[in-house]
Amino acid sequence: MRTWFEPEEFSAAVDARHESRDGRPAYWDGARIRFFLLRYVPxxxxxxxxELDLAPEVLRTYLRYLDVTGLRDP
Structure with missing residues (x-):
């Protein structure tokens, strides 16, 4: 059984932000979330x-992790 941090979607979330113009993997706002789910993943x-259907939940879990650990970019 796979865990939340193993799917390609988690890696894709980090890659999407890393490859962005600002390169800040812990910075997510509404526009970046929409871009990831509607453009990057497909x-x-x-x-x-x-597995692709898990992308919203994987991203939600990742954002919660960043928030709880204090790593989420303001």
Missing amino acids: YKVTAPRK
Whole structure:
């Protein structure tokens, strides 16, 4: 069984922010979340549909982790 941090979607979330203009992997706002879920995942992530459907929950879990640990960029 896979855990939340193993799917390609988690790696893709970090990559999407790292590859962005500002390169800040812990900075997420509404526009960046929409870009990741609606543009980045469909065009850049290759995985079975079942795993792609996990992208919103994986991102939500990642953002919660960043928030709880104090790592989320203001």
